[in-house]
Amino acid sequence: MSLWTAILVAAAIAFGLKLAGHLVPAHLLDAPRVRRITAALPIALLAALVATQAFTGPGGSFVLDARAAAVAVAVVALLLRAPFIVVVVLGAATAAVLRALGWA
Amino acid sequence: MSPAGAAAASGARRAVVRQALSVGVATGAYGISFGALAVAAGLDTWQAMALSLLMFTGGSQFAFVGIIANGLHAAPAAIAASSMLGIRNGLYALELTHLLGARGPVRVAAAHLTIDESTAVAVAQDDERTSRLGFWVTGLTVFVLWNLTTLAGALIGNLIGDPRTYGLDAAACAAFTALLWPRLRNRDAVAIAVVGAVVAIVLSPTLPPGIPVVTAAAASLLAWHTPRREQP
Numbered sequence: 585m586s587l588w589t590a591i592l593v594a595a596a597i598a599f600g601l602k603l604a605g606h607l608v609p610a611h612l613l614d615a616p617r618v619r620r621i622t623a624a625l626p627i628a629l630l631a632a633l634v635a636t637q638a639f640t641g642p643g644g645s646f647v648l649d650a651r652a653a654a655v656a657v658a659v660v661a662l663l664l665r666a667p668f669i670v671v672v673v674l675g676a677a678t679a680a681v682l683r684a685l686g687w688a
Numbered sequence: 689m690s691p692a693g694a695a696a697a698s699g700a701r702r703a704v705v706r707q708a709l710s711v712g713v714a715t716g717a718y719g720i721s722f723g724a725l726a727v728a729a730g731l732d733t734w735q736a737m738a739l740s741l742l743m744f745t746g747g748s749q750f751a752f753v754g755i756i757a758n759g760l761h762a763a764p765a766a767i768a769a770s771s772m773l774g775i776r777n778g779l780y781a782l783e784l785t786h787l788l789g790a791r792g793p794v795r796v797a798a799a800h801l802t803i804d805e806s807t808a809v810a811v812a813q814d815d816e817r818t819s820r821l822g823f824w825v826t827g828l829t830v831f832v833l834w835n836l837t838t839l840a841g842a843l844i845g846n847l848i849g850d851p852r853t854y855g856l857d858a859a860a861c862a863a864f865t866a867l868l869w870p871r872l873r874n875r876d877a878v879a880i881a882v883v884g885a886v887v888a889i890v891l892s893p894t895l896p897p898g899i900p901v902v903t904a905a906a907a908s909l910l911a912w913h914t915p916r917r918e919q920p
Contacts, residue, residue, distance in 0.1 A: 590763040591735055594752055595742035598774040603799040605781025622775050624908035627877050628884035630868035632904030635885035639862040644892030654858030658865040668866050672721045679855030688741025
């Protein structure tokens, strides 16, 4: 699969899901259990993405490096109600500074 | 409508436009980080732009580039993760479709603009006309700014060179943390997040990149049981 194919397939599915919600009769998905699980899906996926992006190294092994420090700083910024872009910039700056200093 | 009622309605319309524009501007700013991360993950500027124009749902886009950064063999996992994150837009659409009352091509446009921000502004309004205005102004503002800032971010990302020097890999971690944060509203949500994270880390050494993330989605099945406060 080429990168372009992957992009177009993923984009088509994303649009298809949006359009389906506008076309499908609402009662089909009205079960509270279905709603709870679909609401929980982004939580599980985003947590898994944080975990793998921040705490795994080559070959998928567990590592603690500059990225873990960046997540810690991001959490502090979020506790202080910093906006998204500030959280992202602080995360990047944390890792960049630690690497420049040779500490991580 | 009485003169007082008309004045209140036009006040509500001005208020929703202000709200929609400020949400749009704030969200547009994420586009810079998305564009920079996309090129750091190996996409070219056109590919980064294609995601923002065609996929147009931030969480899915971040997940897609985060996983595809591992190489093309991770493409199926990247598609699976971005699609699962996109399911919520379909649920938003269920709520919105009656509110908007759009038909034909307008409905297709409404579908494309069905995202977290446009839904949040639309459902927060008291009457249908204000909701519709809020949906369209938010959706269109986010769409325009998200695409412009993706382009800016991709151009900046191309100038930077090795993404690690400026901590762009860590920026992705911070971005996912910031996307997750507002969803951790109760103990059930935190439990699901912890299980998802642990499953992904435990599986990472043995499975190809991206697959542990997709597998960790099963943690959402913890929401199968009824929350205690909802039990009779």
